[in-house]
Amino acid sequence: MGQNHEFFELKDKILYLKGKWVVENTKGIQKKISDFVGFERVDISLVDEIDTFGGLLILQNFDKSKLSGKNEKVESVLELVLNNLAKIPKVKKKSLLLRFSNYLEKKLKDYLFFLNFIGKSTIDFISKISDFEFRTFIKDIQNMGVGAIGIVGVLSFLIGLVIAYQSAAQLRQFGANIFIVDLVSISIVRELGPLIVAIIVSGRSASSYTATLGLMKVQEEVDTLDTMGVSPYTLLVLPRILSLFIVMPLLIVFADIIGIFGGMIISNLILGVNYAEFLDRASRVVTIKSFLSGIVKGPVFGIVIALIGTSEGFKVEQKAESIGTHVTASVVKSIFSVIVIDAIFSVIYRWLKI
Structure with a gap:
């Protein structure tokens, strides 16, 4: 059927x-x-x-x-x-070797552009220093320094709280309550303070620099400056590098103080270490070497973040969607670079026995 x-x-x-x-x-x-x-x-x-x-x-x-x-x-x-x-053409799947070679080629072009950017910037900083605008420099210090105090303070305070809280139970088992001061103070001053500030600034400043310069590229303002004989590197890049160079150490000092304060509160509440006792021991365990080893990282982090943020801004093509791509790239590259540089500092400090 x-x-x-x-x-x-x-x-x-x-x-x-x-x-x-x-x-x-x-x-x-x-x-x-x-x-x-x-x-x-x-x-x-x-x-x-x-x-x-x-x-x-x-x-x-x-x-x-x-x-x-x-x-x-x-x-x-x-x-x-x-x-x-x-x-309809058949799309051939690229081999693993070809994809890897394309990736290497892309990365090589990326690094060459960055080195070329540094070279051009350095030459213009020296030869066209008259194009530097002090007003832009001060404004950037206000935006990237003063503007970051709130978020840096909150996160540093919470980091201090968390470190002290997580360590308190272990130290109490061995009757080593007072060593909470060493743990919180040294870890924040040497490592966590600079790293937290650098990551926050990477997210705020690098993305801001890329978006601002990228928009100027799309609107052809950068080309206009070049045509007028004004160096876009001295006018737009140098103030941002100098502002982060100055602001980063100051933010790190602020983060250190707030982070230690957070740890001090938990030490008092959970381990019974009073404030006077905590501050007295902290002043003895945090040496000038330890303090400066964290502060020294600030200017280096600041220069790298500013260079990456501005260079990605100069990479933006003449289309609006390119801005989003390069903003994301600048934040990722800045955070990655900060962590790598921090690791290099750790190796150098160990080698120098600091």
């Missing part, structure tokens, strides 16, 4: 296609096409109407060698679909 449907009829092992095989009916055809099995041939003579969507359905679901019956309209549409499919 045969099977019957609006678009199909299975009879004597021949599947007859019928009705209108057009785009409006593709969902209904696809739902029923799998119900018809066990046929040896497909007859297209009963199809009343067909478009390229219907032709594509036939070619996708049935072997062309099994098609039979005379229907000039269907045959011409199938031929049209086949010809167009043949013109």
Whole structure:
């Protein structure tokens, strides 16, 4: 006994296609096409109407060698679909070696651009120092320094709280309550304070520099400055480098004080170490060497963050969507560079026995 449907009829092992095989009916055809099995041939003579969507359905679901019956309209549409499919280029999957070589090429171009940017900036800083604007420099100190105090203070305070809280239970087991001062003070002053500030500034300043300079590139303001004989490097890059060079150590000192204060509160509440006792021991365990080892990182972090943020801004192409791409890249590269530089400092300090 045969099977019957609006678009199909299975009879004597021949599947007859019928009705209108057009785009409006593709969902209904696809739902029923799998119900018809066990046929040896497909007859297209009963199809009343067909478009390229219907032709594509036939070619996708049935072997062309099994098609039979005379229907000039269907045959011409199938031929049209086949010809167009043949013109679609097949995308060859790149080999792992080719993808790796493309990645290396991209990274090499990236590093060469950065080195070229540093070279051009250095030359302009020396030869066109008259283009430097003190007002821009002061404004950037206010935005990137004073503007960051709130978030730096909150995060440093919380970091101090967390370190003291997590360590308190372990130290109390051994009756070493007073050593909470050493743990909190030295870790914040030497490592966590500078690192927290650098990561926050990377997120705020690097992204801000890239977005600002990128927008200027899109609006062709940078090219206009160049045409006027004004160095965009001295005018736009140098104030930002100098502002972070000065601001970073000051923010680190602030982060150290607030972070230690957070640890001091937890030490008093959980371990019973009073404030006077905490401050007295902190003044003895935090040596000038320890304090300066953290502060020295600030200017280095500041220069690197400013260079990455501004260089990514100069990379922006003449289209708005390019800004978002380079802003993301500047933040990621800044944070990665900060962590790598911090690791290098740790190795140098260990080698110098600081």
